Amino acid sequence: MTLINIVEIVVSVLLIALAFLAINSKTLIKSVMFLSSLSMLAVIGFVIMRAPDVAVTEAVIGSGLVTSLFVFTLLAVRKAGKKI
Amino acid sequence: MIDILVFSLVGLGVLFAMIRLLIGPTPADRVVALDTFNIIVIGVIALLAYQFKNSLYLDIAIVYAILAFIETIVFARYLEGNHGDC
Numbered sequence: 001m002t003l004i005n006i007v008e009i010v011v012s013v014l015l016i017a018l019a020f021l022a023i024n025s026k027t028l029i030k031s032v033m034f035l036s037s038l039s040m041l042a043v044i045g046f047v048i049m050r051a052p053d054v055a056v057t058e059a060v061i062g063s064g065l066v067t068s069l070f071v072f073t074l075l076a077v078r079k080a081g082k083k084i
Numbered sequence: 085m086i087d088i089l090v091f092s093l094v095g096l097g098v099l100f101a102m103i104r105l106l107i108g109p110t111p112a113d114r115v116v117a118l119d120t121f122n123i124i125v126i127g128v129i130a131l132l133a134y135q136f137k138n139s140l141y142l143d144i145a146i147v148y149a150i151l152a153f154i155e156t157i158v159f160a161r162y163l164e165g166n167h168g169d170c
Contacts, residue, residue, distance in 0.1 A: 003087055004135065010095060014102070021106070029111065029162065033118055036155060037105065040125045043148060047132050047141055055144045064151040068158045075162060 008048050015041050032070045039063050090131065097124050115159045122152035 015038060022034035039062030046055035101124060104117040126145050133141035 003091060007091060007132075014098070030114070033105065033114055033159075036118065037102075037121055040122060040148075040152075043144065044125060044128055044132075047129055047144060050136070052140050052144055055141075056147055059144060059148045059151055063148065063155055067155050071158045071162050075165075078165075 004048060008045075011041055011044050011048065015045065028074055029071070032067060032074070035070070036063060036067045039066070087135065094124060094128055094131070111163055115156065115163060118159065119152070119156045122148075122155070126152065 018034050018038040018041065022031050022038055025031040025034060039058060042062065043055050043059050046052075046058055098121070101117050101121045105114055105121065108114040108117055126149050129141060129145040129148065133139060133145070
């Protein structure tokens, strides 16, 4: 078992734990934070699997686009709830 | 030998950042822990580029560094209002 295999196993276990936490969090902003951490560990997973183009795409979509979209949606929902 | 030591220390850093992300009492603690985790991930990608002896992986680290900054700014924009329940 080489060093990269051990890193791969650690990243996989952390991915499962973060997915569980992202589903079972109490508040929505906490879920978004755990989902962002999940996508950043998925980037490491794709780098270990030697797929750099998939890793770049996952970094742009998962960490930039989805997190910004969810946070701004939460802001808009909170504002609309306060107005009513 | 030195690689095992480096990756073990990075794993320890990931562990502590994740503990703070889990039990952070205030939302600001969680956002700072998430930013720390982002920086550690950028370092891990650079270390893997060294380990694989391939400079193609450094581009991922550059793109990820820009996006991690944007992500932290977006979370700070969420915390800017007085939303204190998290």
